Amino acid sequence: MGMPAPAHIGMALNEVDTPALIIDLDSYEGNLRRMADAAKASGMRLRPHGKTHKSPIIGRHQIERGAVGLCCQKVTEAEVFVAAGIDDILVSNEVVGAAKLERLARLARTARIGVCADNIENIRDIALAAERADARLSVIVEIDIGGRRCGVPPGESALRLATTIAQSNVLQFGGLQAYHGAAQHMRTHAERADAIARAAAQTYETVALLEREGLPCVTIGGAGTGTFELESTSGVLNEIQPGSYIFMDADYARNRNAAGDAFDTFAFALFVYTTIMSRTDDERAVVDAGHKAAAVDSGMSVPFNRPGLEYQRPSDEHGVLVCGSAGRLPELGEKILLVPGHCDPTVNLHDWYVGVRGLDGGTPRVEAIWPITARGALF
Amino acid sequence: MGMPAPAHIGMALNEVDTPALIIDLDSYEGNLRRMADAAKASGMRLRPHGKTHKSPIIGRHQIERGAVGLCCQKVTEAEVFVAAGIDDILVSNEVVGAAKLERLARLARTARIGVCADNIENIRDIALAAERADARLSVIVEIDIGGRRCGVPPGESALRLATTIAQSNVLQFGGLQAYHGAAQHMRTHAERADAIARAAAQTYETVALLEREGLPCVTIGGAGTGTFELESTSGVLNEIQPGSYIFMDADYARNRNAAGDAFDTFAFALFVYTTIMSRTDDERAVVDAGHKAAAVDSGMSVPFNRPGLEYQRPSDEHGVLVCGSAGRLPELGEKILLVPGHCDPTVNLHDWYVGVRGLDGGTPRVEAIWPITARGALF
Numbered sequence: 001m002g003m004p005a006p007a008h009i010g011m012a013l014n015e016v017d018t019p020a021l022i023i024d025l026d027s028y029e030g031n032l033r034r035m036a037d038a039a040k041a042s043g044m045r046l047r048p049h050g051k052t053h054k055s056p057i058i059g060r061h062q063i064e065r066g067a068v069g070l071c072c073q074k075v076t077e078a079e080v081f082v083a084a085g086i087d088d089i090l091v092s093n094e095v096v097g098a099a100k101l102e103r104l105a106r107l108a109r110t111a112r113i114g115v116c117a118d119n120i121e122n123i124r125d126i127a128l129a130a131e132r133a134d135a136r137l138s139v140i141v142e143i144d145i146g147g148r149r150c151g152v153p154p155g156e157s158a159l160r161l162a163t164t165i166a167q168s169n170v171l172q173f174g175g176l177q178a179y180h181g182a183a184q185h186m187r188t189h190a191e192r193a194d195a196i197a198r199a200a201a202q203t204y205e206t207v208a209l210l211e212r213e214g215l216p217c218v219t220i221g222g223a224g225t226g227t228f229e230l231e232s233t234s235g236v237l238n239e240i241q242p243g244s245y246i247f248m249d250a251d252y253a254r255n256r257n258a259a260g261d262a263f264d265t266f267a268f269a270l271f272v273y274t275t276i277m278s279r280t281d282d283e284r285a286v287v288d289a290g291h292k293a294a295a296v297d298s299g300m301s302v303p304f305n306r307p308g309l310e311y312q313r314p315s316d317e318h319g320v321l322v323c324g325s326a327g328r329l330p331e332l333g334e335k336i337l338l339v340p341g342h343c344d345p346t347v348n349l350h351d352w353y354v355g356v357r358g359l360d361g362g363t364p365r366v367e368a369i370w371p372i373t374a375r376g377a378l379f
Numbered sequence: 380m381g382m383p384a385p386a387h388i389g390m391a392l393n394e395v396d397t398p399a400l401i402i403d404l405d406s407y408e409g410n411l412r413r414m415a416d417a418a419k420a421s422g423m424r425l426r427p428h429g430k431t432h433k434s435p436i437i438g439r440h441q442i443e444r445g446a447v448g449l450c451c452q453k454v455t456e457a458e459v460f461v462a463a464g465i466d467d468i469l470v471s472n473e474v475v476g477a478a479k480l481e482r483l484a485r486l487a488r489t490a491r492i493g494v495c496a497d498n499i500e501n502i503r504d505i506a507l508a509a510e511r512a513d514a515r516l517s518v519i520v521e522i523d524i525g526g527r528r529c530g531v532p533p534g535e536s537a538l539r540l541a542t543t544i545a546q547s548n549v550l551q552f553g554g555l556q557a558y559h560g561a562a563q564h565m566r567t568h569a570e571r572a573d574a575i576a577r578a579a580a581q582t583y584e585t586v587a588l589l590e591r592e593g594l595p596c597v598t599i600g601g602a603g604t605g606t607f608e609l610e611s612t613s614g615v616l617n618e619i620q621p622g623s624y625i626f627m628d629a630d631y632a633r634n635r636n637a638a639g640d641a642f643d644t645f646a647f648a649l650f651v652y653t654t655i656m657s658r659t660d661d662e663r664a665v666v667d668a669g670h671k672a673a674a675v676d677s678g679m680s681v682p683f684n685r686p687g688l689e690y691q692r693p694s695d696e697h698g699v700l701v702c703g704s705a706g707r708l709p710e711l712g713e714k715i716l717l718v719p720g721h722c723d724p725t726v727n728l729h730d731w732y733v734g735v736r737g738l739d740g741g742t743p744r745v746e747a748i749w750p751i752t753a754r755g756a757l758f
Contacts, residue, residue, distance in 0.1 A: 002381075018758055019757045019758060073695070093656075094656045144659065150657035151659065277474075280531050280536075284527070291676050291724040313528075317430065318528055318529070333475055333476060350757070375755075376754075378382070378398050
């Protein structure tokens, strides 16, 4: 039957039912602008990650501001974006198995589709699927530059894969994927700078090796919200692929910038709105947002602009607020905003964004209701 | 557009696309039967929790085997069950706010609806909503018997609420909700037995107090998969409300029974099926199931029937398998089953159950595809 939206346009924020996923539209637009400006200033192509927002509406906003297309992680995500008319998608991930590759190749008949690979057999399967669909696919070799997840080692292994791709009639060698996921959340600027410098050196050597062998890289991509400034000045990448910058989250706010202050290049723009549903004493206030409303894999949600309040002991449908002596424990029925610990998996729990204008003063009102169209796009 | 199902009926398991949420139908039916038999043997009413499965199809299976109705935690969950014809629902949770109460009261025009309360103002709001909808609601007083979440203290506080409910023309005093969530996951039998004994004593005293005041409890409910055997013999509760027993999970399997062995009253019946999508060395195999496919709030997923294999370092769309010397690291493209750490929030990430028969031998085949109709029912 489809889940009902928790709000309608024109409502005051405090009438929105909870839990609800709120976008502060002012902060969101500021974040969009800051990243677009940064990419332009550094001469980088910007291909934001659709895995964060799963929304063709937000993807359009990014493309209108200069993004060259979107990344996604799953074929079913790509299907949602292509169906909405977004026609340049990189699946920045390995796609393994005949069923997935058949779907992917079908998309490539109507959109420009790239995919990552780190295995020769898989590249042959991609070519087979492209042939059967009478489609052309761009294949990018993923190298492991420190994340210890997917990707072949830089150097000769990457060359072997690139050569295999280039020999195919239906595949185009698209370049290198050099994403260092683990570096995004290293807390100090020095740690991140060190990790990205080493990653950039390995990537540079691989690019040079490929070029010597007549395999120039159209795309040398990677980077996320935590490190894009480093990759943008490394002189190696030509495409950055950040996702979380549009929303920020409590985990990214625990990163420190070069001056040692909290990483605040982007503003908090995503919140889980929640109601105090039980308040039987002065020790705790129970809210109606638990594991099914806000992801805790990267730490707890943080009450927004409520000093002294702490969110603890989440269970499936509940969380507990406690309060230091400095703050005020909210009353039954009060609604508060939580900054989620981790934005991507939190978005994936909701069916609707509720876009609000005027959160920084006055009576905030609902201005937009956007479906999270690719929520649950798992395969 | 709605997410496509990862399988169709008749498929062999290894053709199912991944990640997918698999039910082993044989184990599931055994679990259904074991709980129905246990409730019958102990003379307890069984009202299983729909928050676990979010599926009217599974709810029907439970009712066909003797359950008196279902519990759920959210009004939008209740809407899904009532729309599917399940006509006896207890929202085993506080429902706060006019919008939610209006929806709840509307449901009570066509189904028997109960709701928990732990606040006098909230009870007045429930009555107001019932009056406006020209409906009757059963209200159950929740007492805090050790979970330190919702609920008033046992004794006089509960009496005050019960009296307020009984005085209303549109509300029925339904009894007591005495659920001890924290006890479910205490690891030793002795800890659980101690917690439930203390909870039962407090509940018993409150029931007796209410009876003396002319307020008999129709329902004295609570209990979960980890403690229902204790509550069933405590002589205080008359209704048990377990959820996870149908599926089990890795967290419940960490509980010990009275003999000190792993809690195995129920069989693992729920799995996340996942493909090895990257295998660049002999140290790790990367699977396509991360935070968006399996919840890790209560610990990691565990590879099923794959001794030596361990699931580690989940990120949004990836997990890493490592292998001790005893086991075998799977190859690229292989598919394996994971027992999720925590079943309820894992179910809530998927749109479809893929029911499989024959997992214990031969060629397992897909026999059922069930929508997770109340997935994402948040408010």
